[in-house]
Amino acid sequence: MEENDGQLSLELKMIGLEDLSEGDTLIEVVYSSVNYKDMLAVQKKGGVIRSYPMIPGIDLAGRVVSSSDSTLSPGQEVLVTGYGMGMSHTGGFAQYARVPHEWVVPLPDDLTLKDAMVLGTAGLTAGLSIAALEEVGLKPEQSPRILVTGASGGVGSIALAILAASGYERVTALIRKDYQKELVTGLGAQKMIRPEDVFLKENPLLLKPQYDFVLDTVGGDVVAHLILQIAYNGAISLCGNAAGLALSTNVLPFILRGVKALGVDSVQISHEKRCAIWKRFATEWQIVDRLHVQEISLAELPTTLQSIKEGCHLGRTIVKIG
Template identity: 65%
Template sequence: MDTFKAMRLEDVNGQLVFGLQNITLNDLSQGDVIIKVLYSSLNYKDMLAIQPKGGVIRHYPMIPGIDLAGTVVSSKSDAFEIGQKVLVTGYEMGMSHTGGFSEYARVPKEWVVPLPQELSPEQAMVYGTAGLTAMLSIFALENAGLFEKKEARVLVTGASGGVGSIALALLKERGYSNVTALVRKDYQEALVSRLGAQQVIRPEDLFVKEKPLLLKEQYDFVLDTVGGDVASHLIPQLAYGGAISLCGNAGGIGLQTTVLPFILRGVNVLGIDSVNISHQDRLAAWAELAQYQMALDTLQTDTIGLEEVPKHLEMLKTGSHLGRTIVRLTD
């Protein structure tokens, strides 16, 4: 472990340089647990992290990667044993704390989650932050009334992306039979249909030229991964007593609406955070995710090496990325 490989982001004379380097433990942030990283994964936030003014990285140099799964090689905490399989997602990892695009990572003990017995490290990263976010979104919608309504009209936006595709697979496995997927392009339709969408719509089916204060009640529940104008147009289309969960901002951070959907239809907006949730809630979500092997089998996944990360993050940026991309750190 004298030296090992990592994808490092540096500010060189005002220009961001992202590339493969040989580093040492001294280049890692401080923590109680050192993990040999077996797998990481790509997320929208990782793409933002390597952009100038992306709003993710706090200082340079930095190793991005908000997800990792691997084995403990050193621990100052009695809670973890050498050789134990673990995972880490969220917190400040890959932002102000060196992250998962590295053969080794060092993190605080409070961030570490024991790998559920039913999952391999690779499967855990097929889920990653995207799967955790999808599960938390479903939990929130179920608590808002979805659980008792298996035939409720459910819409998933950004349905071919990481969170959306996992959400479709999980909703199918949990018995929901009236799920619609919102996608942007023709080639995405086959994927979302295979994952469990009974109907597929496009943005032009959602947006209307005029902007009445309330629209026809189209959906009982919406799992939104996009934000911006998409979420703004969906809130007035929620049915009485419905709810929309918000977990992403690929479509923008603005939200334009009125109070009318809330005071005339009693709808609810549910904010989803997968970064700083409690350890207890994190454990519960991962325990639930581990029960859905069938969902894992239906997801579209690609596995790449560390050196291929920049190319695939660019695909995320341009919108040509489908499903989940897993980064394998071992040969």
């Protein structure tokens, strides 16, 4: 990504290792993945990249070339997500990346480099969202009513697959288009609703409880109305803002029903939390084969980023680099 006279351009070009951001670990990238934030990164005033030139890509999986950290060996398979990568630090849409060793997660056994990017930041975020809900009472044996918003997108689709693999049977998917139905039902959603089903009453204070737990990926007015429909002692996790940044609601759901709102961050979380979620994907959450995945080259990135911008992207797209 470059900026010239106020205009942004996204181009595929050859640069040198000296053009990469500083770090003590050099990685040969084999796969990256495409996320909503990557789409924002290539938009003017997208709020992601603040200085140019910059290599986008908030995810990568590859092999260590060299590192000053003795625990990372040449040839070792690793992954990196979050921090400032693809934002203030050159990212994963390149053949090589250089990062601080503290950012690097050794690839768990039973996951391949491709698996890691099929999941990527979207998978990490979905896993963190479910873990946050588990901490406040989400359990399959209680047969809770669960709603996943943005269910055909990266985070939402992976969340559906995790919930199905974990034994949850009362899962509703919030979708916007008919062509999204097959995807979400294939991932385990038993019911589907549309945005108009959420907005049941204009400016309500409370609505009839419909869900015990909500995993939200979109934000905005959808969240404001869903909070009013969460049952006593329920919770909503929040990780996205595609539908808007503002949240206009009232305190009654929180003080009359004990509803909990849980913020989910996948950028600056601790190394220990990252490793714990990746371990679950390698063991109890073995869902990669169930996901809708498209594989592209670096040259095809602009088309995929545009489809995300237009809201017609399904599931996960990974970028084959190495």
